[in-house]
Amino acid sequence: MGQILTRRQYEDLLIDGLAVAAVSNAARQQSNRADRSRALARFRDLSELPPELALAILSHLGPTDLCLAACVWGHLANDELLWQALCKNAWAYCTAYSVPGRSYRQLYLRLDEASLSFNADCFDGFACFLRHEILIDEPGELALFFHGARVLDRRQVSRFMETRPDVLDKLMERKSFENQFLPNALRKFFNEVEAPNARNEYLSLLLDRLRFVASNPGTGLSKEMVFILCYSLILLSVDLCSPHVKNKMSKREFIRNTRRATTPISDDFLGHLYDNIYLVGHVAPTTACSY
Known part of the structure; x- marks a missing residue:
């Protein structure tokens, strides 16, 4: 038959159990911290890698993460090739790409600003593109830009095309069915x-x-x-x-x-x-x- 415990004995056993659990939990946390430390120790700093490999890793980051990475690896994350790829992934073509010596990091920020303005109001955004000398007001150039831009609101594009049939004609020439x-x-x-x-x-x-x-x-x-x-x-x-x-x-x-x-x-x-x-x-x- 089971022994009937007094209240004091029950409380002592409960305290002992909690103490064992606390020690076990502390040991487990210490083990997890050690595992994380070993994992961090195994991870090599990007600056220690060959530049080609470091740039290949950073190329998977978006613009926000790349800006944050520049705080640690400025000589890598500010590389113009990375920002050029980001620019051309979102805007396949713009007139400013042909300007020699242009900073693609600065150009990305201006393209992003003008695109946000365009998506709110196409005419304000278009004025922003012209003001920053990203585009020139020529039908063929504008058609190339709109054909390759992936981040522009289609409703605003239609609003713009409705007032610019000359650009629409050039844009339609680039579409095949x-x-x-x-x-x-x-x-x-x-x-x-x-x-x-x-x-x-x-x-x-x-x-x-x-x-x-x-x-x-x-x-x-x-x-x-x-x-x-x-x-x-x-x-x-x-x-x-x-x-x-x-x-x-x-x-x-x-x-x-x-x-x-x-x-x-x-x-x-x-x-x-x-x-x-x-x-x-x-x-x-x-x-x-x-x-």
């Missing part, structure tokens, strides 16, 4: 250039500049046919994807309505267009359903 099905080409296009929220002159301008026929001359489609089909696909996308539309357009209705304006396109081709929207979804998914 070769061997792409028309709905997929539209998705790619509207993923790069924000579609307007309503039917207006700017939407017509975008669809008119779409170089689908030039990229796919063997389709047998004329530019006018592609223009009509693009409008039809946008309207079909809204119809099928909007929760506010209760009676969805059927494939038969789409073929019948579109056939009238696109003769002699086959019903099979129009059916494939419908199936793509039905299965894949909206050609401009970020656009409000206000068409």
Whole structure:
């Protein structure tokens, strides 16, 4: 039979147990500190590594971390090659790249400042790009910049393009839709250039500049046919994807309505267009359903 402990004996055992646990925990913490110390001792300082290897390690850092690293390894983290790579990763091209002797670290900070301003208001941001001599106001140069910039807000880019059709023309010349099905080409296009929220002159301008026929001359489609089909696909996308539309357009209705304006396109081709929207979804998914 088990022995009945007095209250004093129970308290003594509890104190002994807590003491053993405390000693064990302290030993474990000391062991962890020793392990961390050994790990730090094994890690070599970047300044002790060959410069090529140290730069390769630092190349994986973003701009904020690279600035922090410069506080410790200034001669490495301020290397122009690292900042040049950061610049061209976010902005593939800008006029300032061709200026000899330009500091890429300073240029990155100015590009970042101007891009943040652009994403808030495209016209203020564009003025900032010009003020810092990052860009020159020439359609071809601007088209190259917008084509390769990865950090600009698409809505603000569209606002800017709406006022600069000369830049839009040059930008469209750089886009290719070769061997792409028309709905997929539209998705790619509207993923790069924000579609307007309503039917207006700017939407017509975008669809008119779409170089689908030039990229796919063997389709047998004329530019006018592609223009009509693009409008039809946008309207079909809204119809099928909007929760506010209760009676969805059927494939038969789409073929019948579109056939009238696109003769002699086959019903099979129009059916494939419908199936793509039905299965894949909206050609401009970020656009409000206000068409």
